[in-house]
Amino acid sequence: MVYYLYIFVPITTFLLTLLLTPLAMKAGKKQGYLSTAEDPEIKRPPVPDTGGIAVIISILAVLCLALFFVPSFFHGYKKSLFGILIGTFIIALLGFIDDRRQLSAGAKFAVQIAVSLLVAALGVKIVKLTNPAGHPFQLGFLSIPLTTLWIVGITNAVNLTDGMDGLAPGVLAIGSLALFIISAFIGFPFLAVIMLAIFGSTLAFLHFNYPPAKIILGNAGAYSLGFIVATATIVQPIKASTFVVFFVPLLALGLPVLEMLITVFRRLARKKKIYIRDTEHLHHVLLALGLPPQIVNWIFYCLSLLFAAVAVAIAVGQGILLIAFVFILLLAFIVLSLKLHTHTNKKEAD
Numbered sequence: 001m002v003y004y005l006y007i008f009v010p011i012t013t014f015l016l017t018l019l020l021t022p023l024a025m026k027a028g029k030k031q032g033y034l035s036t037a038e039d040p041e042i043k044r045p046p047v048p049d050t051g052g053i054a055v056i057i058s059i060l061a062v063l064c065l066a067l068f069f070v071p072s073f074f075h076g077y078k079k080s081l082f083g084i085l086i087g088t089f090i091i092a093l094l095g096f097i098d099d100r101r102q103l104s105a106g107a108k109f110a111v112q113i114a115v116s117l118l119v120a121a122l123g124v125k126i127v128k129l130t131n132p133a134g135h136p137f138q139l140g141f142l143s144i145p146l147t148t149l150w151i152v153g154i155t156n157a158v159n160l161t162d163g164m165d166g167l168a169p170g171v172l173a174i175g176s177l178a179l180f181i182i183s184a185f186i187g188f189p190f191l192a193v194i195m196l197a198i199f200g201s202t203l204a205f206l207h208f209n210y211p212p213a214k215i216i217l218g219n220a221g222a223y224s225l226g227f228i229v230a231t232a233t234i235v236q237p238i239k240a241s242t243f244v245v246f247f248v249p250l251l252a253l254g255l256p257v258l259e260m261l262i263t264v265f266r267r268l269a270r271k272k273k274i275y276i277r278d279t280e281h282l283h284h285v286l287l288a289l290g291l292p293p294q295i296v297n298w299i300f301y302c303l304s305l306l307f308a309a310v311a312v313a314i315a316v317g318q319g320i321l322l323i324a325f326v327f328i329l330l331l332a333f334i335v336l337s338l339k340l341h342t343h344t345n346k347k348e349a350d
Helices: 002-031 051-069 078-101 105-121 140-163 167-185 189-209 218-232 242-252 254-269 282-288 293-316 319-349
Strands: 128-130 136-138
Touching (some): 002 051, 002 189, 051 078, 051 189, 078 105, 105 218, 167 189, 167 218, 167 254, 167 293, 189 218, 254 293
Antiparallel strands (some): 128 136
């Protein structure tokens, strides 16, 4: 049954997203829910920002179907899944309102913290940490603050990667696939199914969002995807080390987390408010250098693949896998170099 579900979930979310995204695109255009590109280097007309609605509906619907038809699959984690589903809906609603009314940073943080506390009350929280040697450390009163920091941090880290067409869906597809491999290896189908749902949906959405995008996630999609990943990865299996289920996911999501940390430190160093948007992220810099969006995306995909490869290799304890992944990464860089060379030749010819 486990293997059938591993096949059913990604295929269903993939197909459902392919079906719903054109509908979200049509509705967005009809209602005037359009958004221009953040970076002036990206030349495209305004597109609907309602893509996240299609993605989240697909993920939540498939997870609810899995829970209804195979309840035993979530035995012991139904309360946690309920918390994740309810929290994701609220965060998606927050993002949708933010897309329409440009909420203040304080209001958004307040809602994110409140929802984090809600899911923590439903059991989705970090209760202990385990170092690589296997020694547990009970967090006690630090559990709630650390859980809130993790959820709010990852939610906003994913949102930061949504500053360019095709970037967030691609990075999330790679990260979720890595987390599926890890969770399947440690025997934690709860997390595996959720990651497969994200993988199928983001991969399908990439078809519409790859530059030049026809539709974007919007804050509704970026926030809620970050929230699902953040909450699902801290639901701890009984027999697994929290080093695997906490620090390894942090590594698998290394690119969004690294981008968030660099952004925070950069703004603090310049005495700027950390929540004010700017166009100084790495992808903005690369675009300003004249690289086309497609090349910039592939640079980030390769970096994400590297983080994911290291995370999987650490989780499964197989160095040979790391070597294999690095080899694949080198091939990806070769393809990237050829694309860049072709782009340079075209510019010189023009």
